[in-house]
Amino acid sequence: MEDITILRKQLCFSLYEVSSEFTKLYTNALKEFGLTYPQYLVLLSLWEKDHVTMKELGEHLNLGTGTLTPMISRMEANGWLKKERSSFDERKVFISLERKAKDQKSLISSRIETMIGHCQIDFTEYEMLMQQLAQLKDKLMKQTS
Numbered sequence: 001m002e003d004i005t006i007l008r009k010q011l012c013f014s015l016y017e018v019s020s021e022f023t024k025l026y027t028n029a030l031k032e033f034g035l036t037y038p039q040y041l042v043l044l045s046l047w048e049k050d051h052v053t054m055k056e057l058g059e060h061l062n063l064g065t066g067t068l069t070p071m072i073s074r075m076e077a078n079g080w081l082k083k084e085r086s087s088f089d090e091r092k093v094f095i096s097l098e099r100k101a102k103d104q105k106s107l108i109s110s111r112i113e114t115m116i117g118h119c120q121i122d123f124t125e126y127e128m129l130m131q132q133l134a135q136l137k138d139k140l141m142k143q144t145s
Contacts (some may be wrong), residue, residue, distance in 0.1 A: 029115040033108055037076055038067075043101055046081070051096045054083075089102070 006014055027035040035043070046052070052060070058068050072095060075081045077091045081101045086092035116126075 025115055025119070026112070030060070032111070033104060034078060035080075035108070036071075038063075038071060039080070040069065040108070040112075042068075043080065043097075043105075046097050046101070047105055051094055054093045054095055056070060057095050063097050085119065109131075 002009060025036050026040060027049065030037065030040050033129065041061055042057070045057060049060075054068065054072070056067065057063075057072075058065060061068070072081060072083060076083055081097055082096050082098055084094045086094060088109065121129075
């Protein structure tokens with residue numbers, strides 16, 4: 001068996017490097033919109049289901065309120081989102097898309113699709129990678145929970 005203590009033989013390091021490269025790719029693609037990669041993830045979540053509580057959004061993105069709250073505030077200040085406190089339960093804060101986020105969806109999606117296309121990842125390969133990563137995540141979650 002090969003020595004797995006070699007950095008380049010570590011699956012975790014390979015995933016780290018790939019994640020870093022994807023973050024760079026998305027950062028470049030989103031720059032013209034004034035968005036960060038994590039902010040894009042917020043938009044993706046809200047494009048799936050708009051007008052959700054901060055708690056629901058955090059759960060969907062697997063982000064804590066300490067990370068999410070300042071990001072939402074910046075996005076609100078930049079006209080992407082709005083926050084509204086519930087009139088029925090003041091503990092609940094709803095997050096909703098503003099017109100800007102709805103209007104820019106197709107442009108942002110097109111830009112991301114173009115950047116992914118430049119990487120020469122075809123749809124079949126994309127689907128295969130998504131499936132393998134989902135299986136890996138399930139195995140890791142079984143081990144860590």
